[in-house]
Amino acid sequence: MANLVQELLEGSRRALARLLTYVENDNAQEELAQLYAHTGKAWVVGVTGAPGSGKSSLVNALAKAYRALNQEVAIIAVDPTSPFSGGAILGDRIRMRDLSGDTGIFIRSMATRGNLGGLATHTRDFVRVMDAAGFDIIIVETVGAGQSEVDIVRTAHTTVVVEAPGMGDDIQAIKAGILEIADVLVVNKSDRPGASQTLRALRTMLELGHPASKEQLIAHHGQVMRMQVNIAPSGQLPLWLPPVVQTVATDSKGIDELIEAIAAHRQHLQENDKSGIIESRAIELELYERLRETLFAAWQARTDTTQLQTLIERVRRRQLDPQSAVAQLLTSNGQS
Amino acid sequence: MRAPRVLIAKPGLDGHDRGAKVIARALRDAGMEVIYTGLRQTPEMIAEAALQEDVDVVGLSILSGAHLTLVPRIREVMDAAELADVPIIVGGIIPEEDKDALMQAGVAGVFGPGTSTEEIRDFIHALVAARTSNG
Numbered sequence: 295m296a297n298l299v300q301e302l303l304e305g306s307r308r309a310l311a312r313l314l315t316y317v318e319n320d321n322a323q324e325e326l327a328q329l330y331a332h333t334g335k336a337w338v339v340g341v342t343g344a345p346g347s348g349k350s351s352l353v354n355a356l357a358k359a360y361r362a363l364n365q366e367v368a369i370i371a372v373d374p375t376s377p378f379s380g381g382a383i384l385g386d387r388i389r390m391r392d393l394s395g396d397t398g399i400f401i402r403s404m405a406t407r408g409n410l411g412g413l414a415t416h417t418r419d420f421v422r423v424m425d426a427a428g429f430d431i432i433i434v435e436t437v438g439a440g441q442s443e444v445d446i447v448r449t450a451h452t453t454v455v456v457e458a459p460g461m462g463d464d465i466q467a468i469k470a471g472i473l474e475i476a477d478v479l480v481v482n483k484s485d486r487p488g489a490s491q492t493l494r495a496l497r498t499m500l501e502l503g504h505p506a507s508k509e510q511l512i513a514h515h516g517q518v519m520r521m522q523v524n525i526a527p528s529g530q531l532p533l534w535l536p537p538v539v540q541t542v543a544t545d546s547k548g549i550d551e552l553i554e555a556i557a558a559h560r561q562h563l564q565e566n567d568k569s570g571i572i573e574s575r576a577i578e579l580e581l582y583e584r585l586r587e588t589l590f591a592a593w594q595a596r597t598d599t600t601q602l603q604t605l606i607e608r609v610r611r612r613q614l615d616p617q618s619a620v621a622q623l624l625t626s627n628g629q630s
Numbered sequence: 631m632r633a634p635r636v637l638i639a640k641p642g643l644d645g646h647d648r649g650a651k652v653i654a655r656a657l658r659d660a661g662m663e664v665i666y667t668g669l670r671q672t673p674e675m676i677a678e679a680a681l682q683e684d685v686d687v688v689g690l691s692i693l694s695g696a697h698l699t700l701v702p703r704i705r706e707v708m709d710a711a712e713l714a715d716v717p718i719i720v721g722g723i724i725p726e727e728d729k730d731a732l733m734q735a736g737v738a739g740v741f742g743p744g745t746s747t748e749e750i751r752d753f754i755h756a757l758v759a760a761r762t763s764n765g
Contacts, residue, residue: 379658384664394679
């Protein structure tokens with residue numbers, strides 16, 4: 295497998311595809327470690343929004359436009375895994391058929407495999423592998439998202455939230471959730487009736503309250519522990535007001551404006567976040583997350599299942615409360 | 631065992647994709663990850679998707695009668711793309727007398743009308759198991 299890293303860095307698409315499979319199956323820790331030094335060059339654009347809002351068509355149009363600007367584009371398209379069978383139908387390629395036959399484009403479909411939050415567990419690692427493979431732009435399309443699938447904000451540099459006309463009144467627009475994470479808002483299918491109302495509702499939302507800064511968003515949405523240890527340097531970044539762009543993705547209308555909006559956001563971050571506050575914050579949270587998983591796995595490996603069963607039974611009989619059971623599980627083994 | 635990844639594609643010009651969708655759904659319910667690419671796929675598009683998605687099996691649905699031209703061509707393009715180790719299975723309206731020709735063109739399995747989805751599922755599981763054990 296060591297050769298895969300070399301082949302990937304030399305541009306082999308087959309090696310890239312293979313490596314992604316190993317990553318997805320949790321079997322590429324060494325390769326990821328070797329590739330990490332080659333990452334950090336690509337700009338990552340997240341595209342999220344409700345099912346049917348036109349995310350795949352927008353990604354298709356966006357990728358074509360970036361190719362016209364001579365940028366190499368990788369696409370990660372995430373679709374949900376069935377909670378019942380563990381299987382998935384990954385159908386985002388259907389809307390991306392215009393992109394075939396271009397070696398400057400690489401599309402990979404990904405099933406969530408039970409992960410909530412709109413992405414798969416290994417989406418972030420996929421981004422890194424593609425980044426190391428030399429793509430200029432990496433577009434991550436989330437599952438059809440509603441009000442809590444906001445993980446994308448920690449994975450993407452620029453998050454594009456796609457809305458379509460007729461998807462709810464203006465109260466929807468001021469609820470917490472997906473609209474808050476937008477760096478760029480898109481009203482897609484803007485040739486349909488109701489587009490102007492949707493546009494107005496979004497603009498009103500933006501006027502009612504200024505969205506949080508990207509740094510605050512990452513800290514808030516990525517909260518993985520009750521107790522937040524703020525090690526990363528914190529500072530005040532100037533606020534960014536998300537522009538609202540109208541598109542008709544299937545006719546490539548408004549796509550140039552969308553590309554300009556993404557570029558403006560990129561420039562805003564590059565000018566105002568020279569010390570990498572946002573990335574430090576995201577790395578901090580990623581480390582907590584990995585730490586939590588690693589500690590749990592280590593605990594599990596040295597835990598006696600019969601003791602666990604006994605405790606479950608005692609909790610069920612109301613002889614012990616759940617939190618005290620956890621305390622026992624932690625003290626009775628492995629003070630290693 | 632990890633979920634097998636299967637590409638379901640419809641090459642050629644006919645627009646009937648109900649069979650392909652039924653199979654895609656059945657394989658999903660059998661715990662597989664199905665990459666569904668839709669209608670009118672050229673051999674090049676199929677090979678490209680198979681490579682990028684690193685699939686274990688490619689399933690083709692053909693109802694137009696053009697299988698004897700399309701399938702060998704797809705096998706050829708896939709071989710040229712270093713995908714010689716990825717098996718192809720074919721479903722659709724395939725006359726009994728054409729089966730041998732397809733098998734000779736390097737197809738791993740042919741499933742005509744009346745095949746149960748369980749049969750296809752088991753065949754794919756066996757193909758994937760054989761592939762994994764060969765390294």
